[in-house]
Amino acid sequence: MLDAADLTARLIRCPSVTPEEGGALVLLEEELRRAGFDCHRVDRNGTSNLFARWGAKGARTIGFNGHTDVVPPGDPASWTHPPFSGHWDADDVIWGRGATDMKSGVAAFVTAAIDFVRDTPPDGAVILTITGDEEGPSRDGTIALLDWMAAQGERMDACIVGEPSNPEVMGEMMKIGRRGSATFRIDARGVQGHAAYPHRAKNPLHALTRMLAELTAAPLDQGTAHFDPTGLQITSIDCGNPASNVIPEAARAIVNIRFNDLHTGDSLSDLLRAHADRIAAETGVALSVTAEISGEAFLTQPGPFVDLVRGVVQQETNRQPVLSTSGGTSDARFVKDHCPVVEFGLVGAHMHQVNERVPAQQVRQLKTIYQRILERYFA
Incomplete structure (x- = not known):
């Protein structure tokens, strides 16, 4: 033995x-x-x-x-x-x-x-x-x-x-x-400018944080018979800007979602891209979403x-x-x-x-x- x-x-x-x-x-x-x-x-x-x-x-x-x-x-x-x-x-x-x-x-x-x-x-x-x-x-x-x-x-x-x-x-x-696991990288690109003259710039952080606020405002679901509610976590926000008086040109965030069987990696990708497209149209800041699906x-x-x-x-x-x-x-x-x-x-x-x-x-x-x-x- x-x-x-x-x-x-x-x-x-x-x-x-x-x-x-x-x-x-x-x-x-x-x-x-x-x-x-x-x-x-x-x-x-x-x-x-x-x-x-x-x-x-x-x-x-x-x-x-x-x-x-x-x-x-x-x-x-x-x-x-x-x-x-x-x-x-x-x-x-x-x-x-x-x-x-x-x-x-x-x-x-x-x-x-x-x-x-x-x-x-x-x-x-x-x-x-x-x-x-x-x-x-x-x-x-x-x-x-x-x-x-x-x-x-x-x-x-x-x-x-x-x-x-x-x-x-x-x-x-x-x-x-x-649960499924998906990581989304959200890139925002605006126009750099002086913080005292915001009308001459397009602040990518404003658009990006607005999108993140919408994503976290309410749960994506209430869970299912065998799964807890889907969890969305912002794990990084960065613009690489050391100056307090400069509106940055670009910013990025990372979001991780652990999702139940009400969602798929594709459906969540569609959801985030729909948010990005709408906010981009309203703000003039370009927003793109890249997805990495670790598992469904x-x-x-x-x-x-x-x-x-x-x-x-x-x-x-x-x-x-x-x-x-x-x-x-x-x-x-x-x-x-x-x-x-x-x-x-x-x-x-x-x-x-x-x-x-x-x-x-x-x-x-x-x-x-x-x-x-x-x-x-x-x-």
Whole structure:
């Protein structure tokens, strides 16, 4: 029986800060090949990814998705134990970058899959997709794996993403969807002039702040059955003007919108551009909007697969997890175009922090949950 906590510590010792592979996928491939998994490295544009399947192609298949890349650790001197030491202390806690997000989740589903196919070989297949580009641009990670799978005729019927999903305690929450995320850059261009003679200028800040005031005047919606209200945040306003007596020629702002299933990236782009066009016509200041859509809102409807995962979590933790769509984005936003997907993983309290750490018992509990899901799925 493979120890998920031990594999977590070994993975932490691989310095896999995006986009460096750091030896993490090499380690996993060795373990999976030894267990009889068919493994393929799916590297694209310098990003390392791993596909592994046990069982026949085309059989009934459940998949797991996760990442071994981590965010930078910051100043190592700020850590109680070195960030890539995988230090295991006397309280049975494992320290290091990736301890919660999410080398522990990967270790849990890898060891669960290996033990499951060894002890109770299923009439079906288990697929693991592990990327090194979740914390980075996310263009050549899970997307590359799904592209490769489509070209090879590989398919998952359902998938679990092992991201940390619990805010405080194991079993309190699982994710059945995510809000969409869009960033809008609004550029305003007017006519520079002296602040004492505004009639000879066109102040881009006046037009820009008017548009921002309109966007924030009222909520975009009141939320839906499974989603909170859409949130709009102004994250930057700048004109690069050091002089107090000069009306600037140009100004820009950045707006981030986390949106529910009442909207799409395109519909929000249309909304902001309609505001910009109207205010430009009224003020004579040119306003343009550039959109970057990180992911669309999606929902895996409650049903047999969601019920299966929720039932196992409740049985193993004595808590019925809330079905949530909260939080930021994850690679589930790509998997949802391939198959139904849910997210369940560890408590995320320490992720991305200095002194990131995880109790070894929690990693082992997650492994047990994943193994029970596999058993029920193929029962």
